[in-house]
Amino acid sequence: MALDESVDQSRVSKRPLAKAGMQSERLLWPTKQGVFEDEVESMEDALGLTTLEKAIAWSQTKSMWPATFGLACCAIEMMSIVSSRYDIARFGMEKFSSSPRQADLMIVSGRVAHKMAAPLRQVYDQMLEPKWVIAMGACASSGGMFNNYTILQGVDKIVPVDIHVPGCPPRPEALMEGIVRLHEKVMAGVPPAYQIRGVAS
Amino acid sequence: MAYEGVPGLVEAREAYGETTLVVDPARLEEACLHLRDEEGFNLLLDIVASDYLGWGEDGVAGYYGTAGGRNLNEPAAQGYSRSPEPKPKRFSLSYLLLRVADDSDRVRVQVWLDEGQGVATVIPVWPTADWYERECFDMMGIPFEGHPNLVRILMDEDWEGHPLRKDYPIGGEPVRFSEAE
Amino acid sequence: MATVERGALPGARPYAGSRIPRPVPTILKPDPTLEDVLTVNFGPNHPSTHGVLRLIVDLHGEHVVGVEAVIGYLHTGFEKTMEQKTWWKGVTYPARVDYVSFQYNELVYVLAVEKLLQLEVPRKATWMRMALGELVRIHSHLVYLGTSALEIGAISMFWYCFRERDLVLDLFEMVAGTRMHTRYFQVGGLAEDIPVGFYDEARRFCERMPKAVDEYEAILNTNKIWLERTVGVGPLSGEDAIALGQTGPNLRASGVDWDLRKRDPYLAYDQVEFDVPVYEGGDVFDRYKVRVDEMRESVRIIEQCIDRLEEMQGEPWIADDRKVVLPPREELHTSMESLIHHFKIVTEGFRVPEGEVYVGIESPRGESGCTLVSDGTAKPWRVKFRAPSFAALHATAACCHDVAVADLIAVVGSLDAVMGDVDR
16 A cells, blocks of 8 residues: 655655555654654554454454444534544444444543443443443543533543543544544554553453 | 512512512412413423522622613722622522413512522422422422422432532542643 | 413313323323333433433333433533633533534523623624524434434434535534534624635525425335324323423424514514424424424525625624623734733623523524523623423423333434433
8 A cells, every 4th residue: 555656755654554554644644753653653563463463453443333322512423423424334333333242442422420430331341352442522531621520530530541532522534533543553453441551441 | 560469479670671570488389370370371491599608709899780781880880899789598599481372471480598498399380390390409409398209310319419509619620730740 | 273372271280181290290100000010221321312311111011101211411510610610711611511502502691691791792793693593403403303213213314414414514614613512602793704605605505405305304204114103102282391391393393383583582583584383293203394394494594694694794793892802803902902801801701790681592402591690700600501401301201101112212302302401
């Protein structure tokens, strides 16, 4: 998967991710080598995946079914990535599985009240491993604009989060960028967050 | 005034084009029945509870307006500290009523309550009051006598404290601005 | 029955034909003599309930004999949080209360603050607020139609509705920079001027929208499965609807001709021509019909607003009152008073006179209102949102006489309750 010829080849990363054909926006933007790529690539070098593991990781990303966990305004934008303009079916993810037993990815979209924290953790526990969590929006990442008695200041207090997507609400394209980065993380061999995080795993 | 016949009427105020009828809390249900049956207010829009603890404690200096508009010539409006008018009791409970008919009208029925003082439920008058009263109980701690199902509605069932009161802290976490903290 | 006449009112005893459960109007309790009743929890995380609503349902076979709604899973403490922010900063919060018709909540808050301030808003802002309000009404009804059809099983409606919804959000993005939760309505008018090219885009949308609504009706209106799933399901009579505090499309579908845009016109609704759809049946199908017809009427209103707005190009879009509204940036370089006003408004906030006010407007869900109590300082003393979805959920138990489980989903979807609005 070659990059566009007009891109100055001397400035494009020669590192494994680019060679593997990853096409995240920052890779195609040569002046923007980000921290994300550095970390993921260093982890990939350290882990040294075998071909079989790479194949398994590749297939895990190819149809990662999200669990329906739409809570508030971000849920409306999450629904719009299913719509035809921001088609998420091209990633194989249009099946929002209602049963957590059959879901791989939990996109926490919206503010989490303390009352809702217990059902959220219950749904997370019911998901089978490997499972990933995307904290979508400001409220799920950090409590957002609500710093009060009832909103959990960040869903990573109760579930381990792989990707935080900022925005209030994030555009559908931003959420898809988050999903694509999650795919890249998985393909690089980074273990899901519950194996890495010390807290709430 | 059209509202003189309301039982238990203490005061009728007009401001911003709205009529507020202050009613004695002991006669609230009679007043509501009168308003629904005689005056025709058949839809209860909202029940608003407000806590006036600490009302007027930070005096407002400088430009300060009045209900009739902002009049900078009003005495004590230029550079002097002035407190708003004190309220009779700690809690006010307002019932917003609407008349769904060709001659539609709105009115606000207000009662003033002390801490812990309760008021009769108006579910027999407007069934929609059920959840509104539960919310006022949950958020402000105002007990409603005769309510068939007075449990917390928005907070957890075993939550302690009434969040919207002024002496209940806003909660939340202090924001960390750097890793050093 | 058109309007409820004075004198024809529900009495203190349940009137004949009332199906409101007693003693608790919002809880349907199963008959204690019935055996074989299974209690099922439609938990807060469920694909078919709109958002985080929990229904505790008692089933006798497939029939629902008891239902209780438990809410509070999205309680955000808006009212307490807004007491900590100034009036100006508080404008970001109301949009997130009813997150599907976000502009309408901002509008009600801003109208209430302007009522307390007795501030006059330029007519360009009034008409633009109307246009955007009707756009958000279309947005809300599209989301309603897409999601409730999805829940009943007409899955492809989701993609049809969200295709047009993206067009509406494109218009919002053009005007305010962000798709949802624009803070475009400010106290005194609009945040910015209307951009070049908006009128053409809006006209293009208005040409496209009625054809899209024709498509939706062609798919659903004569579809036998849709008719069997929605006609006669979950009926609510007019008197019951009024007794349960319903307003908006739920009330109009029950036969009561009540629309605040006609009865108590706010903004400039008395200067535009539109009709209000009223249907008699009170069932799920009529609520669907009311909303679809309202989409067409909204397009008519938007076209008239655009025509009027094009005449107003070059006019101010926000009030001139420097004690409340930020001065234009060019003035900050030359005028000392403007600099001081800017400083005071941004740091301390403008002060609003003491008083208590309520403003109610016709949001896509019903009468949305905002009660504001001010003590004369720069921060509100009490903000209370009258949530139409809160009242709409009251009617769940009354609508659920003699329904099966699948119909329960249809009923809850047709009441169009947004949980952010319910729990605030």
